[in-house]
Amino acid sequence: MSARVDAADVAVGTELPEQVYAVTRADLVRYAGASGDLNPIHWSDRVATSVGLPGVIAHGMLTMGLAGRAVSEWAGDPAALVEYQVRFGRPVVVPDDDTGAEVTVRGRVAVVLDDGRFRVDLTVTSGGEKVLSLARAVVRLA
């Protein structure tokens, strides 16, 4: 897939390429089926608004998965991501149109750990608002 990043080329402050992912209602349906999370707030406006949401929202785990994909593709290896955590701060509202919502993932190496491991801090936004907080991945590079 993408070229593997070399640990020797990574330091505190190294930035990951910014990624922008479109998330449509069809993507939510696909993720619901793949993950088994059939909560109707991710596909029914009626249920979403009845619990006080502005409308259908993306699964937090879909947003986390997309940000994880950005890190994996930078590292060149999905197995490199050995620890990964997020806090779901704000929902990604997905309109019922062909464009959907945009999720933007930025990342920066924050700490050099031992054993070829690096802590990457992620900034994940939608519509200019942060949707994940304390989003951190530990990546082991060769």
Place this chain on the structure above:
Amino acid sequence: MALDAGLVGRSYPPSAVYEVGRAKIAEFAAALGSADPVHLDVAAARAAGHPDVIAPPTFAIALTLSVAASVVEDPDVALDYSRVVHGEQRFVHHRPIRAGDRLVATPTIEAVRSMGGSDLLTTRVDVATEDGEPVCSATSMLVARGEG
């Protein structure tokens, strides 16, 4: 109703065996838009040093979220699941999940907390093969929002 701090450390029996299939891994990767061949192509996965196709790093949620959520049904926990939202998630991987794995998931309550009328329940789900090889831990913090 605040959760009893005595719940911390409570474990539950392991889940039934979850057998990881190649098609499920491919479906999950596609749902994240990932076309990395290590998720899709056995030959590519083997060339990268894996015995079979490997799952994306958040795949474990497909088996662990329902296990973490089942803790809510413990009569001593008894949160209103219709008011539960996913607050935080963490994964620690010992090795990638791969096709052919036969996994069991064992939940343990790691923390309980009340904040602003909401109950916060943190459950660590340890995922291992049925032979006992540790694969990953998936820790979910669920928030039961207070009434009103």
